[in-house]
Amino acid sequence: MPSARRLPAALLLAALTLSACGGTQNSGQDQETSGQDAGFPVTVEDPSGEVTIESAPKRIVSLSPTATEMLFAVGAGDEVVAADEHSDHPEEAPTTDLSGFTPSIEAISEYDPDLVVLARDAEDAAKQLRKVDVPVLLIPAATTLGDAYDQMRMLGEATGNPDQGAEVADQVKSDVDAIVEETADEVGDADLSVYHELDEAMYSATSDTFIGQVYDRFGLENIADSAEDASGGYPQVSAEYVVDRNPDLIFLAYGGKNVVESVRERPAFDGVAAVENDGVVKLDADASSRWGPRVVDLAESVSDAVTAAAAQEG
Template structure:
């Protein structure tokens, strides 16, 4: 499995030992920014994390968490991020590693809150010994995980109302999108490409659950029925051609320069239904690899593609 594919897998399945990629434009532009909620009172406790006052120097080592923090209005409190956090555009330039976190480098930022997505290198224990509070925003496995993390980060950062509004808005937007999907007597099928070596996702992953929500059937599910690959199997071409998906969704556009044209040029691919019907959908790699507020953009891209096919 390539490093990039392993990184994508870890971000959505804590059982797979890797980390996540990067980001670009979308729904976050319209989110609130600035002042703490008037209902914010301290101390606050979320799980094992207790803060006596509003954190003013937050280190975010998860691209998804960075997006959430800015979307709920806590962006001015974020003073350092990991090297994969690059959205929204005004996010601080990050040099810290979320994939291989270093306690000394993090402590040098003098944070009063650190947000991470997994406990690599036992970083939680290391930072706790330094009396630095750590909130673990683990990779989401369901949309409910996304909504919970939005609200918990709102509580910790002093933006509970803005966070609740955002979580509610994301849930409502997704519900409206899904409601408009045409009803079909037979499900359309899809192949989701993480990289050109045919690593993909199953329906048991966060990403796969979004396609299920829209009513699509994943041709990769038989490749990892018991989850032995964490929901991220590598498909063989024979199995893929045999499944003959209605759609090909590309999440390797930025990383690997894949496109409808490159897919059509692959040996043997011209006979696939998705290729013959021009149903190859290029996604934004970054939006497709995070579980923050821009998940609405990903669901919208899926719905738009499906809605173009006559019911």
């Protein structure tokens, strides 16, 4: 048993040792925190103007399926604590019953977010969240492939992953460009037309939309461009209109396993080139309506259809 004279010295030594250890641990934590926040504050720009994010987000709420896919792709997936009801990709996305169409400030706040990503039409929710000092980014629907690449880079910067955001954008662009070039080499001067159907009500999409821009990259003539009310980008056409324009390809962005057969069986459609030559193609509904990294998968699907249609034409 230590003597009374030696006890204080022993306690002092222990205290100094613990203090030194504690100092080392805190220093490591400070370095880690400093490393995580390196490069912050960051200022990015969304449709509402400049948005400054003071420190690296640790709790992100994403109420846009496309944004969710982008966040995971650029390396911020671990920080996404909640995603909206339609954010079903990737599988590890923390899908909840949060609505991206009618965002609830109270429901969002329960996740204690330090960054919220919303769709472009949720500006009112964005204003309310910003009033309580929660950084918000608005992600508009891309109308060009360039828009999509820019959003990937922007989300990379906003989450402290600028290099990975740039790498993902560059890789997606490179992959899409390669698919387009390879397809052009294979089909040559094939002159093909396309009809994109969004739903059974026969709403379509013109070349002014994102999906229309993808078709344009493959040199496809979009029959929706000459439809009435085409200026809105999503005109509703009739069966007679489609039959009259006689598209070589029909892409369907909805429906179950029998949707292709249902379209083929429409009155007078048996004389449409796309029906005659097996050019009615069901796309992945999500990949064709989102402008995230899976646009590469979309480009591959379009490429396969274009190549097959060109072979039939030849």
